[in-house]
Amino acid sequence: MTTGKRADFTVFDTDPLLAAPDELAAAQVLATFVDGRVQHLAVGAVR
Numbered sequence: 001m002t003t004g005k006r007a008d009f010t011v012f013d014t015d016p017l018l019a020a021p022d023e024l025a026a027a028q029v030l031a032t033f034v035d036g037r038v039q040h041l042a043v044g045a046v047r
Contacts, residue, residue: 008033010031011033013028014028028042
């Protein structure tokens with residue numbers, strides 16, 4: 001990563017590095033960012 005660059009990333013309600021397989025399968029997407037901009041924001045997610 002470099003300062004000033006825009007990122008694509010997804011925010012989940014579960015930590016994918018710590019979740020058990022069944023928890024990961026049930027994870028919900030809270031937000032998706034493309035080119036540094038919000039593309040999806042789940043209902044109730046804080047902006």
